[in-house]
Amino acid sequence: MKQNKFILIVMAAVMVTSSCKKDLNQQPTDTFSENNAFITLSDVQLGANEAYARYAAYANDMYVSSLVSDEAKLGADNSGQGALTYRFQYASDNTSGGDVISGWGDYYTVIDQVNRLLPKIPTVTASAEEEPRRNILKGQMLALRAISHFGLLQSYCKNYDPADPRGVPVMLTSNPIAKPSRNTMGEVMAQIEGDLTEAKNLLPAVSAGDFTDTVMNKINIAAYQARIALYKKDYDQAIAYSTEVISSGIKSLVSGSQYASIWTDDTQDEVLFRIRFATSTGIGGMFTTTGGNVYIAPSDKLTGSYSSSDIRATAFIGINPAGNPYVNKFFSSLRGGRVVDLKACRTAEMYLIRAEANARKASPNVVAGTTDLNTLRSNRISGYTDQTFSSAAALIDAVMGERYKELAFEGFRFFDLKRNNMPVSRLSSDASAAWQTLPTGDYHFVLPIPNSELLANPNMVQNDNY
């Protein structure tokens, strides 16, 4: 009797315990897990939104390219912001290299987000009418991955050489504990070009009516292909791709007040790809704080480069009540205050790419190049009369000068100088003697791999001299 009771109790205890075991499989309720984050194609769309948001990484390129070149100087209210970067005193640590190493981490967050989505796209559920979106999302994500890899390549590697073993790690799958080695620059480029080609194949044709500048599409991918072809000195391709964009008639050049309204987000003329900042002052406060402190100002060299009839002078450069110049190009918008979108790619660049490629290709076409340059200038300078150039070299000089003026603060100048093996040379009014020049070939043209990366990843190799 007693024994039975005892056995009963023990059995009851064992049963209670074992039935509780299933409670050990708990799943989070407040977050998504690997299994339920992406179930439907709409979920993937939400993931894609994040990938676009993260491409705000390009803002680092804009900031660094301005600071490490001759288009900016330290502003009137600067108390150290960006100063080490401006003085070419950056290294791989967080303190001195904070500005220049940010892009490394940020671009890989875009790539990782894409890599988390790509395997889901074919398997998630979708309604019949959503079905075509599979290819569209895949194409958009591949394109974002490509241009992010390109961002890394441009900053953290030397000038393009397919055989250079110090490219950047190509990431095609998401792996938080990855310790990748650097791929050769050729391998990275092959992946970039492959992704862009595949993306274009997957995406539908666009017309002016259904073009959207906030997502990747056939046209803006062609624009990036043109930019990348120019970077790898494949001029024929650069001409072909830029022609593809220009000939599409989508986002043609504008002039006058229409041009100025691009920079206040009043219109999206000329804008081929844009990252939206609907409420954030991340771009509007980048050079000048929201409180109006001018940390980074346009250089005297840049200010002096515009003629009085050039509409860009006032569109890009403002003078604040204290009489100090500030970067007006990314300063305010009609949507309110300092909320400004990130314009990552514009039609004007296509004209400049085609002009430069025509001048640089094996058998230069100076006439074609000159036409493009004149077309752009006539949209920017009131009363402009077409010019002619006696040689390809003269045209190249003119195009480089025009890129400096047209694309200022948009993330080009530093990379243009690097690509063309030109020094950074600043005016004495813009910089003290110690940092007026960054000589051609200086190791600072290749930005450092962050220290944290080297500590975390034994397979990583630092760039020279850091």
Added chain:
Amino acid sequence: MRKVILTVLVSMVLSLSVFAQKTVVGKVSDANGKPISNASVTVAGTKVGTITAADGSYSINVPANGKVLEFSSLGFETLNFRIGSALTYSPVLVASDSKDMQEVVVTGISKIKKSQYAGAATKIDEKQLKNQPVGSFDQILQGRAPGITALTSSGAPGSGTNIIIRGTGSIQGGSAPLYVVDGIPVEASVFQGFNPNDFASVDVLRDAASTSLYGSRGSAGVIVVTTKKGVAGKMKFGYAAQFGVKSKPDFAFRPMNTSELLESQKQYGTVVAQGDASSPAANDPTIPGFYYSTENPRYPGLTPAEKSEAAHLLDSIKNINTNWADQIFRNANFSNHQITLSGGTGKTRLFSSVGLYNEEGITLRSDMKRITLRNNLDYADNKITFSVNSNLGYTRRSFQQSTTTNSLGNPFLTSAVNVPYAKVYNDDGSYATGTGASFAAANQLDLTKYDENYNNQLKATLGMNGSYKITDNITAALTSGIDFRETQSTNYGSKLPYVRQSSTSITGRAGFQTEGLTRFFRATVRPSVTYRNTFKEKNDVEFSVYSEYIREFSKSLGATGYGTDPKRPNTMAAITQGNSVNQLYAVVSGGKSQNALVSGLATARYTYDGKYTVTGSYRRDGSSKLPIDTRWQGFYSIGGVWDAKKEDFLKDVKLINLLRVKLSYGGSGNADNFPGGDYPYQNSYTSGSYSGLNTIYSNYAGNPEMKWESTYVTNFGVDFEVWNKRIYGDINIYNKITKDLFVQKKLSAAGGFGNDAALNINAGKLGNKGVELSLNIEVLKKKDLNVTVYGNFSYNKNRVLSLAGEQPYEDGTELIKEGMPLGSHYEVKWGGVDAATGMPLYYDLNGNLTTVYSADNRVQEFGTWEAPWKGGFGVNASYKRFDFSMLFSWQRGATKVDNMEYFVENPVGFMSNGYNQSSDLHFWQHPGDVVNTPSPLYGTNFSSKIIHNSSFLRLRDIRVGYSISKSLLSKIKYVSSASFYVQGSNLFMWTKWRGYDPEAGATNINLSEFPNPRTVTAGLDINF
């Protein structure tokens, strides 16, 4: 042969139990004639035994071979009766005068006789716990048990204490011990709902012999609370009342008064302006002491009218001398009332208590009110014991908006840095608010006046323990309980205070109302079976099997609305609904989580002849917080006790009354301090937004190989009583190693979490070793006069033993580095001020002085916040009907960053911006000045200049009491006992620390926190 026959006979007798036996009855009582319940009555050498009922009565069948009846009970000497022909034996048990009075170690899972306990534990008894004027019982522990670091982070009423047992055992996780009340684990750091006057004892368990019983949750030590039980006999009412005053403690820091500050401003300006009338310093009205001074270089250039205006303004400023501390601090009232009911008849006992606690904080808008209701019901008969313990606590606490930050909303900081020449009130009686540094304190007071910030907390802890004696040797038991808390918090931000009216943000101007609700629920079920037997008289064996199931749920909800209507203050009804025009969108947030723990535990003990005891335990825990591969983990412990006094060679040594040697080893995990929440091994995704669009992204990389941090403790201890039991105590030496220590593994950016991302991995190793001593000396032991001096002392050495190849990393003010103790400050070494130039000097890594500050020159030479040396000591005395007690607590060898000093001894950026400074400020002015603050021409950075010794010696507690004599009471009907006392807490402190309180605030850095108050109370306890 005869023996064999006898054995057979005995077996027959036992198995049949029918003949040749007699029934013996009686009553067991103590020297005062009070019945002793639950005393055990056994027939020596047999398995026959019983326990006494609530009235002390027992009845036992004595077999024929039974010769001796053995009576034993906790707290009494064991008494043997030779069984004669009588059938009634009513022994009077004598209270055990052994100083080994903590006979039982309550582990929360089991009760272990101290003589059979192989580990280190300290019991804090009722006497030390009761009538302490604090709202959270953990505040009482400082100085009362060895091996504990107990730092009360805030003097706000009801604040908890950071308790660390035997040194920090985790870097990424926490070090809070596991708290158990009457066998039910309860939420750590939420003790406002418990009334410490209901506590009978608190056991502090420090080593593996007991912490391993808790498996994955025991590694930070276990604090076990046992609440009071009813005392058998007729129902007795008790009433206790306590009243008192809390006030600002003394501290070394004193802000400058007006004349000191104006003089200092003049000196500052003179150095900075360098005689240049156009320099900014000469033209800065935020430093009126220089601006209006005749020594200002611009002064000669002023017109006569301007000169007299300057003199006039300076004079009018000089006439204001506000002591902001007087505005911020107040003398606060304290009261505590309690009614108790205790008694029982037959087999059932009851303890009920109602407590009413009311404490004001020593600054405005800080208080705590509490009602507690406890009901403990106990039942015991020969077979069954059953108890229900329930506690309900309802607490309301009000808070200052901010008391732990470097913000001007923190009254303790604003009172230190606001200039004394600012007025408190306008002529119309409103606060003299405004924009600018000199208005900070008035603005803060203005906010305090209009805003409200408080929470209401309902805490219910219900426990049920039952046991059933299946056979004489086998007992089945069930412990189950619920720990429940609901906290409803309210924060009202009126739109009327000046800082809101002058806010530039839409929501800032509109005022706000925030309501929050958090709920915590944990259920515990623990069935067990225990087998106990004695073989051949000397072999005592006990074996238990337990299983345990714990389920925890938490939930939170919060809502903030904007646009509050001051005509209807402090209600959610008064918010303005948001729309695209007013932009006052309400914000709602919340979440929930849960976890489960399933465990099996086996414990075993073997004692031979009362001399040698071997114990062991093994526990296997399965937790929902771990991935399937590592989900189940086992923890074991082994221990041994040798009662040397029972050996022949010590038996006759009169000097030694007790000598017990103990050794234990075992492991446990740090589950309750686990970093990463309930699902740390899983990758997680969350939702965000991109310019009005929703997004989903990965926000956390789980570690799929995650397991518990496990701590293994080796403990060697000796318990002793010598010299007629007048000197007694224990000493313990331990080595505690944390294995699988979480360290931050840096991740490659290619992993997708950006630069500097890290993952917690189980790779490191951490060591704590030390020695603990507690000692009591009965200096005087006479009829009317008893004096006992006691003390405890601990030393702990903490070291990071291994980071498993990961790089050292910064965490707060420290650098986590192999070979260094945790908490080691990491800072540039201060080299003083160059007497010739007034420039700040720092040491570089080569030990050379440099004027250039560089974070690269940081070193770890400045000690750690966790004091290696600590303890407490005091006196307990009684003379006739008076009693007296005193407790000092201390820590030594700790250092802490004094962030406040950085503000109040820093003319650059602080005095120059119109803030007050410390009266200790002496900055460099002339070549040759030997001072510790550089010339105001040079700024300073954080350096070892502001790292200071935070050792202290505190008069924690002092008390004088008087009990009214029985003879006097007998004249007053109904009153059975009455006593009065006067008590002081935190009356004095000796420390080199110059801030408010070396204990308060973050453990590593002083952020101008709420200091622990000085308290004086008086009270009475009456029993009817």
